[in-house]
Amino acid sequence: MIPGADEYDIDVTVDPSETERLLSVMPEDVEAASELSYCRNVFVPLTTACRYTCTYCTYYDPPGSATLMSPEEIRETCREGAAAGCTEALFTFGDDPDDRYTELYDQLGSLGHGSIHEYLREACEIALEEGLLPHANPGDQTPEQMETVADLNASMGVMLETTAAVQAHGGPRAKSPGQRLATIRTAGELGVPFTTGILVGIGEDWTDRAESLLTIAAMHERYDHVQEVIVQPVVENERWAGGSPDLATMRRVTAMARAALPEEISVQVPPNLAPARDLTDCGIDDLGGVSPVTVDHINPEYEWPALQELRAVANSAGVPLTERLPVYDRFVDDGWLSPAIEGAIDADTVAGQRFRAVIERGENPTIAVNR
Ligand code: SF4
Numbered sequence: 001m002i003p004g005a006d007e008y009d010i011d012v013t014v015d016p017s018e019t020e021r022l023l024s025v026m027p028e029d030v031e032a033a034s035e036l037s038y039c040r041n042v043f044v045p046l047t048t049a050c051r052y053t054c055t056y057c058t059y060y061d062p063p064g065s066a067t068l069m070s071p072e073e074i075r076e077t078c079r080e081g082a083a084a085g086c087t088e089a090l091f092t093f094g095d096d097p098d099d100r101y102t103e104l105y106d107q108l109g110s111l112g113h114g115s116i117h118e119y120l121r122e123a124c125e126i127a128l129e130e131g132l133l134p135h136a137n138p139g140d141q142t143p144e145q146m147e148t149v150a151d152l153n154a155s156m157g158v159m160l161e162t163t164a165a166v167q168a169h170g171g172p173r174a175k176s177p178g179q180r181l182a183t184i185r186t187a188g189e190l191g192v193p194f195t196t197g198i199l200v201g202i203g204e205d206w207t208d209r210a211e212s213l214l215t216i217a218a219m220h221e222r223y224d225h226v227q228e229v230i231v232q233p234v235v236e237n238e239r240w241a242g243g244s245p246d247l248a249t250m251r252r253v254t255a256m257a258r259a260a261l262p263e264e265i266s267v268q269v270p271p272n273l274a275p276a277r278d279l280t281d282c283g284i285d286d287l288g289g290v291s292p293v294t295v296d297h298i299n300p301e302y303e304w305p306a307l308q309e310l311r312a313v314a315n316s317a318g319v320p321l322t323e324r325l326p327v328y329d330r331f332v333d334d335g336w337l338s339p340a341i342e343g344a345i346d347a348d349t350v351a352g353q354r355f356r357a358v359i360e361r362g363e364n365p366t367i368a369v370n371r
Contacts, residue, residue: 003165004178004217006079012181014214019136022133022210025259027251033285036314037266037324037362038307041088041289042132044074044082047116049101050094050139050174055168056202058334063100068107074123078130084304087358088135088154088326089127091120095139095175107292117141117148124152128344133355135326140179143186150190154327155227157185157195163212166203168234168242173256181219188223193331197230197268200253201245209253213260220265225336227328228266228286233274247275251282258283264330271313273305280317286324288312322362328355329359 002010005206048059049066061067069077079090097104097116113119115139124134133154141160149154161169163177187194198212213229218225231254235247245253250269257267268286271278276287290306314321325345332345333338346354 002163002177004176004180005181006178006184007176007177008183010185010216012179012215013219014211018214019207019210021259022214022256023206025252025368027255029281030255030258030283031066032317032321033283033319035320036280036285036287036317037322038287038310039088039289039324039326040084040086040307041090041291041326042077042084042086043092043291044077044089044123044127045092046074046095046120046138047104048094049097049104051098052169052173053171055170056199056234056242057278058237058239061095062231064103065102066094066104067098067117068104068119069123071111071126072124075126075130078127078132081292082131084157085354086292087323087355088262088289089124089130089132090289090291090326091127091134091136091138092122093136096141098173106217115145115148117145121149121152128152128340131354133326133341133344135195135242138185140175143187143189144208146183146186146190146192150192151340153192154195154196154325154341155331156187156339158218159197159199159230159232160184160212161197161199161216162202162205162208164206168202168240172371178364184216184226185223187270189224191336192225193227193306193327193336194225195228195230197228198227198253198257199232199234200249201234201243202223203242210256210260212255214314217260217262217265220262222274226261226265227331228255228268229261229273230268230288231284232270234350235273247278248276250279253282254279254282266328271309276313277316280319281312287321289326323358324362324371325355325358332359 047068048061050060137157167335266286
């Protein structure tokens with residue numbers, strides 16, 4: 001039984017024979033993709049407050065030191081990102097801050113907002129005004145919270161991480177796999193193209209990995225809304241000394257993801273955390289988002305260092321590297337997007353032409369990159 005499944009009324013079950021079948025999949029059983037995609041994004045860390053304290057996470061700040069970006073900072077970051085050729089404003093978040101974060105709520109109040117989701121809506125409006133498509137990843141969301149912002153996001157996401165109960169989520173405030181699945185279900189019910197993924201090495205075993213992937217596949221089968229699944233290794237940092245999965249583990253679990261998921265779902269590894277060059281034959285077809293990193297790199301005449309790395313990964317696999325939007329093409333073609341997002345993509349502006357060019361040609365005409 002998935003922890004939290006009862007509380008959140010999750011009725012997805014995985015057939016044990018499917019789990020057994022998936023556990024037998026090895027890298028040689030899957031095919032390499034014929035191209036690798038990526039998206040140009042700019043990080044907008046709206047808040048570092050989080051109700052949880054996952055033991056591997058360096059993102060969250062405790063009450064008193066958590067930050068909230070101001071509207072001016074959001075606009076400036078989005079403007080710089082759009083000028084550098086980004087198409088996505090990636091709103092990174094801690095999970096719904098709880099009432100220990102009094103200072104943050106005071107700050108939200110002084111900005112005229114009663115909740116972080118109300119403020120996220122304003123932030124999405126700013127991103128659209130500056131020529132970027134929002135993709136928000138605000139942790140677990142209730143249907144009401146997601147409805148507040150869904151029409152202003154090209155896509156949204158939350159990592160499932162695992163369906164297992166693991167110590168790394170433990171402590172007085174542990175996040176619940178059942179709640180994560182409820183968020184993924186809500187996205188399906190609201191018709192939001194969605195990104196999720198698994199986190200490898202946080203205490204789950206191989207059966208847990210197989211069940212997590214099959215549970216995502218089952219959710220997608222119901223709603224057809226999952227666009228990509230990230231296979232992310234946990235990495236050592238100042239809060240996590242529990243090690244990182246080795247290459248053989250990453251190769252096998254990546255191949256399992258490819259085998260578990262239907263073709264229309266991309267399998268992504270983040271090249272800054274995973275050995276992407278050694279995983280291209282395990283079925284990945286996406287390398288995630290790449291950012292200009294610092295203002296110094298916001299120069300259209302030079303390829304960003306991180307983009308050069310992605311190109312090197314694609315070259316080593318002998319496949320082309322193509323650009324994509326934060327929402328995958330099939331959702332644009334099949335009418336999933338809200339009028340606000342569709343309007344932004346179709347707008348007869350520089351940004352609109354840029355978005356269309358990425359959809360039609362897989363590259364961004366506003367950026368002259370060194371190839
Ligand atoms: S929910 Fe996300 S941001 Fe919060 S502590 Fe866990 S990993 Fe970090």
